[in-house]
Amino acid sequence: MKTKGFELQVKDLSEEGIFEGYGSVFGVRDSYNESVEPGAFVASLAKHRREGTMPLMLWQHDPWTPIGVWEELAEDGKGLWVKGLLLSGVQKSDEVRIMLKNKAIRGLSIGYREVDTKPAENGGPRKLVEVDLLEVSIVSFPANRRANVETVKSERMDEFARRLRDGDPMPIKDFEDILREAGVPKSMAVAIASHGYAKAIRSESEGEKANDQALRFLQMLKTD
Known part of the structure; x- marks a missing residue:
């Protein structure tokens, strides 16, 4: 071998x-x-x-x-x-x-x-x-320096999507952490989580639409 x-x-x-x-x-x-x-x-x-x-x-x-x-x-x-x-x-x-x-x-x-x-x-x-x-x-010692792990799957993403579907959204800080894990810059992750996501989970009238948008955004992060 x-x-x-x-x-x-x-x-x-x-x-x-x-x-x-x-x-x-x-x-x-x-x-x-x-x-x-x-x-x-x-x-x-x-x-x-x-x-x-x-x-x-x-x-x-x-x-x-x-x-x-x-x-x-x-x-x-x-x-x-x-x-x-x-x-x-x-x-x-x-x-x-x-x-x-x-x-x-x-x-x-x-x-x-x-x-x-x-x-x-x-x-x-x-x-x-x-x-x-x-x-x-x-x-410990590779022979080639070009191959690498480009993405690492976080099961928290799947949990986040499931909880959105079940109407039990994650806390804002947890969503911010997920965005950071997906490679979103810190300032942008904070803005998305503390403004858009926070507003979405507080709004009962727009909750279903917001959840759909969040799910689509999450799917984009997982497939890029």
Whole structure:
């Protein structure tokens, strides 16, 4: 089995330990003078789906130290997108969560077997055309600094949407925190929460309309 690492930059981590990002970025030359080609994971991911399996989530490629589960993996135009869950109550997983939260760890790394490659040409990198993906690890030292976690799912967003639908809106400060987690600047988050949102939850006559608008705004934040 070979490994290939990428930089991991965590903006936030949900209390449940859920995060999203990229385990691989296409077309980027790494420190091994290799690059991963678009489509390299398609066959392997299809095989996992057929067999009802997922690549393992390991700590530092150690097969004796699983720390969570990968819930979703897919190729897109950028690379291999992954969504994972660190398992609460597993000692190493709890330690990793603390390190990720404080940005003490910087890397993701894939473990794979080569299936098809192209040799380096004209000074370019060796190309990985197809790989059999076995695991994706959280590691200390990445080989490539271009892949990173771009969004981290906060379960508070789902709770916020549910409470709006149920007519039990969150306190203003909690909504402000959710906006900050989604990347909204502090001054704008304060203004939105303390003016627009506060007015909406106080207004019984416009409550349903305001809730619909808030839900649409929240959905926009989650999908950007």
